[in-house]
Amino acid sequence: MEKVDHAFVDEIVKAGADRIRTCIQCGTCSSVCPSGRRTAFRTRELIRKALLGLKEEVLSSPNLWLCATCHTCLERCPRQIKVTDAIIIMRNMAAEKGFMLPEHRRASMKLLETGHAVPINTANREKRVSLGLDEVPPTVHSHKDALDDLKTIMERTGFKDLIEKQEAEK
Amino acid sequence: MTEAQTYSFFLGCVMPNRFPNIEKSIRVVLPKIGIELEELEGASCCPAPGVIRSFSEPTWLAIASRNLALAEKAGHDIITGCNGCYGTFKEALLEVREHPDRLKEVQKVFKGLGLKYKAKAEAKHLIEVIYDIGIEELTKKVTRPLTGLKVGVHYGCHLLKPSKNRPWKQTERHTFLDELVELTGAESVPYKDKFMCCGAGGGVRGSNAPVSNDIAVEKLDNMMDVGVDCVLNVCSFCHLQFEVAQAQVNKELGEKKYQIPVIYYTQLLGLAMGLELEELGLHQHMIKTQPMLDKIPE
Numbered sequence: 001m002e003k004v005d006h007a008f009v010d011e012i013v014k015a016g017a018d019r020i021r022t023c024i025q026c027g028t029c030s031s032v033c034p035s036g037r038r039t040a041f042r043t044r045e046l047i048r049k050a051l052l053g054l055k056e057e058v059l060s061s062p063n064l065w066l067c068a069t070c071h072t073c074l075e076r077c078p079r080q081i082k083v084t085d086a087i088i089i090m091r092n093m094a095a096e097k098g099f100m101l102p103e104h105r106r107a108s109m110k111l112l113e114t115g116h117a118v119p120i121n122t123a124n125r126e127k128r129v130s131l132g133l134d135e136v137p138p139t140v141h142s143h144k145d146a147l148d149d150l151k152t153i154m155e156r157t158g159f160k161d162l163i164e165k166q167e168a169e170k
Numbered sequence: 171m172t173e174a175q176t177y178s179f180f181l182g183c184v185m186p187n188r189f190p191n192i193e194k195s196i197r198v199v200l201p202k203i204g205i206e207l208e209e210l211e212g213a214s215c216c217p218a219p220g221v222i223r224s225f226s227e228p229t230w231l232a233i234a235s236r237n238l239a240l241a242e243k244a245g246h247d248i249i250t251g252c253n254g255c256y257g258t259f260k261e262a263l264l265e266v267r268e269h270p271d272r273l274k275e276v277q278k279v280f281k282g283l284g285l286k287y288k289a290k291a292e293a294k295h296l297i298e299v300i301y302d303i304g305i306e307e308l309t310k311k312v313t314r315p316l317t318g319l320k321v322g323v324h325y326g327c328h329l330l331k332p333s334k335n336r337p338w339k340q341t342e343r344h345t346f347l348d349e350l351v352e353l354t355g356a357e358s359v360p361y362k363d364k365f366m367c368c369g370a371g372g373g374v375r376g377s378n379a380p381v382s383n384d385i386a387v388e389k390l391d392n393m394m395d396v397g398v399d400c401v402l403n404v405c406s407f408c409h410l411q412f413e414v415a416q417a418q419v420n421k422e423l424g425e426k427k428y429q430i431p432v433i434y435y436t437q438l439l440g441l442a443m444g445l446e447l448e449e450l451g452l453h454q455h456m457i458k459t460q461p462m463l464d465k466i467p468e
């Protein structure tokens with residue numbers, strides 16, 4: 001039997017999904033979920049496990065990353081639980097524990113290095129020029145000082161450490 | 171028409187770095203309908219609401235606030251053409267406005283960087299600003315009605331939800347985008363599960379392409395059932411999703427089953443305004459747009 005962590009749901013409530021305890025397990029969230037329609041991911045079950053304090057199981061499950069954050073469940077929940085927010089809160093906890101997916105780690109590394117999760121590449125530089133746009137967009141891609149500021153921000157919020165820690169663990 | 175309004179144009183990542191043709195169509199069309207765009211120099215990733223926010227919410231809030239602070243400094247509201255970026259800014263603004271301690275937290279992170287932030291600038295989706303101009307005014311700009319064109323309208327999720335923090339009428343049956351499509355002379359064709367997600371968000375596109383593609387295919391099948399000539403979107407990430415999913419699924423199938431041109435709203439409006447396809451970037455799509463263009467009367 002897995003260890004039950006009663007503080008788990010308190011943490012979720014504190015981070016903003018304040019109505020999660022009012023869940024009546026009606027299953028509306030699962031029934032409207034575009035991911036649940038084609039995978040083993042069940043939103044209602046995730047909420048139930050969170051309420052039961054099954055922290056390890058919830059945070060280590062790859063299912064946690066199948067939510068497309070479409071907000072349909074949040075709109076339809078009869079108890080007005082911020083279901084999507086609760087999932088994002090649990091994902092933050094999972095990332096903290098080193099359960100990030102490799103693709104997500106890579107996108108984060110790109111953000112850390114370039115200021116864009118999807119940076120420019122050669123093909124799109126060429127496309128931009130052929131369209132009569134600046135070869136490089138006027139974002140952090142064109143402003144090194146702005147990128148430096150952004151990097152400082154990502155250090156201060158702990159993002160750099162978080163991502164580098166995941167890198168080191170793999 | 172009211173006098174020109176100026177906005178700080180927020181590009182994000184996907185639009186300038188993967189679909190500059192959409193960016194081009196926005197830059198060409200918006201000034202022609204009285205919306206002036208100013209560059210938001212030094213802006214970054216919004217950052218992505220389902221991805222970066224899922225890893226580190228405080229980082230997401232700080233970076234979103236930095237982008238908003240740049241607009242605040244310029245003295246404009248932000249305008250974006252991506253539902254994801256729109257969602258990020260709407261949610262980040264709400265968070266710091268409802269929780270002053272979060273605003274203080276952000277200001278602390280900004281210390282010494284010369285960034286003042288008071289959460290004063292608003293964030294608008296360009297479709298919101300276009301809709302505000304009014305159907306009647308916009309119709310006056312149409313010189314080449316797209317009569318006979320059947321359009322599958324895709325709103326996307328973050329444009330509409332969470333509905334409590336969005337400017338639209340409280341309904342699950344929105345019509346504003348259909349109205350904007352129909353003023354061009356095209357027809358918005360109803361199809362099953364029209365308000366369903368495209369399947370790209372939440373990090374699913376990046377980490378689980380089969381599931382992501384499968385969601386997109388469900389929508390595409392529903393649109394094909396009613397015989398659309400194109401799928402219309404207002405989000406660079408939904409746009410990527412429909413283009414990439416069709417290409418990937420065709421490759422898996424070994425046949426070109428999915429060939430629905432994917433069109434961004436300013437491209438459609440631009441066509442109806444008589445603009446050339448190169449000006450609208452319609453020649454740079456992954457799924458060829460020619461079959462749809464052939465249906466438009468000269």
Ligand code: SF4
Nearest residue numbers: 023025026027029077
């Ligand atoms: S819809 Fe709301 S109340 Fe019903 S199971 Fe899901 S979270 Fe619980």
Ligand code: SF4
Nearest residue numbers: 033067068070071073
């Ligand atoms: S927000 Fe996530 S869990 Fe809720 S319906 Fe959408 S994909 Fe499913």
